Amino acid sequence: MQAIIWWIRRDLRIGDNPALYGAIQAALANGRALIPLFIEDPKLWHATATPRQQFLHAGLQALNQQLQLLGSRLVVCRGDALAILKQLVEEYSVHAIYAEEDYSPYAQQRDSRIRNELPLHLVTGLVVRHPLTILKSDGTPYTVFTPFSKAWKAVPIKRIPLPAPDSLAPSPADISCVDLAAVQGNSNFPAGETEANKRLENFLHGPILSYAEGRNRMDLDGTSSLSPYLRFGMLSAVQAYHQAQNVLNQTFDTTERSGIETWINELIWREFYLSILYHFPNVLKEAFQPKYRNIPWRTSQADLHAWQQGCTGYPIVDASMRQLLHSGWMHNRGRMITASFLVKDLLINWQAGEDWFMGHLLDGDPASNNGGWQWTAGTGTDAAPYFRIFNPILQSKKFDPLGDFIRRWIPELKNVPVRYIHEPWLMNPQEQAAANCTIGKDYPSPIVEHGAARERALQAYRA
Ligand SMILES: Cc1cc2nc3c(=O)[nH]c(=O)nc-3n(C[C@H](O)[C@H](O)[C@H](O)COP(=O)(O)OP(=O)(O)OC[C@H]3O[C@@H](n4cnc5c(N)ncnc54)[C@H](O)[C@@H]3O)c2cc1C
The missing domain is CATH 3.40.50.620 (HUPs)
Known part of the structure; x- marks a missing residue:
């Protein structure tokens, strides 16, 4: 045969x-x-x-x-x-x-x-546009997102999604095959194309319309949670793009259009980082920008461990890290906050964070993960400037205003009132007793003071 x-x-x-x-x-x-x-x-x-x-x-x-x-x-x-x-x-x-x-x-x-x-x-x-098709006029790759995305959008996308076949030629009967190990499914992320399509449909019928704002709220389901499916191709990027574009063509509402366009932009970020990896594979080993290859990082197993286990004493950091440990996924805002905390507040090498994320994320993808870490550390292409340091308390107040996300992942804090949920160490002993949460015993005291840690990071980066 x-x-x-x-x-x-x-x-x-x-x-x-x-x-x-x-x-x-x-x-x-x-x-x-x-x-x-x-x-x-x-x-x-x-x-x-x-x-x-x-x-x-x-x-x-x-x-x-x-x-x-x-x-x-x-x-x-x-x-x-x-x-x-x-x-x-x-x-x-x-x-x-x-x-x-x-x-x-x-x-x-x-x-x-x-x-x-x-x-x-x-x-x-894997992508809508092959990395070799989005190049500058001199034939070199883009290293900044905005011009990359403009070039990406400039040419109409001709390919339309291919239909699924309705039958297939059989494979040879005598071909030997190993068994797949029985697996314990992840109830938050059931695997497969059917689930991916269901998620895409649900997202396109609701959250995408307010995505421009909703994507940042950690207490709401404002994003698609499609990343594991895109990671393993249970959903094609072309299909996701086309279906979003169809929804865009059906609305004139400016908020809705902005939501859909912002989401399409995220699909382009994915392709940007895949293109960076394709053209600059060394990013997996070192900082993209040579001037940031010698930052005097700290080595502290205790701090790294506290960050990994969600025990830093900063609720928004800890809730996000525990979300990762327990569900295999983390909200994008959480990824930025926790990454910034490791790299800037703890001054620990971004590569330690990159490894930990790769070890736990269902969507763990060398291109996007490396891109996200180098962006946060300020060492990559198009990176956030090194002096932009996330304040975990302000981020928490803004993107989890009532602390619902924090309480979902940190049961020790479930009775802490809203006014203290972002900085529980400010509770006096009576308030701690009333909330059934003694700081330093039930929930850790902050392992660093953000203001001092910020200064330390700035000095290290300047050096
Ligand atoms: C430190 C750090 C590490 C990250 N590691 C990964 C990773 O390993 N794998 C991964 O897929 N994403 C990674 N991201 C990007 C982003 O956080 C996730 O893609 C997003 O949170 C997935 O949730 P979602 O599917 O609901 O995304 P949505 O907001 O619904 O976005 C739709 C899709 O666009 C893509 N996307 C969205 N944001 C980004 C982005 N910033 N960069 C690249 N692609 C993006 C993803 O495929 C995502 O599924 C990382 C970001 C940071 C800051």
């Missing part, structure tokens, strides 16, 4: 999937079988945090169910990608392998190695 391989990597969907589409066309043209293949590469697997491993496995199981309804099934192999592909190409006379192009340095190296030996066709699907 002769076959075509659809090599699934981070495109766990059948809707709007150009790699799958290419594979189907090739299989139809030559009357070949189609093998939907996932390779669990131990090198990548061991570098993947447990929450993401589980989300990925649950996503593969959901994909397998979809494939079975179409008359096919998922084939899972474990081992080195080149070795496995070589064997399959030989055994099943594979004519072509279709895969979605990925831009991480590891993926780029792996794919170029495979392309030298096998008929691998890489297709654009």
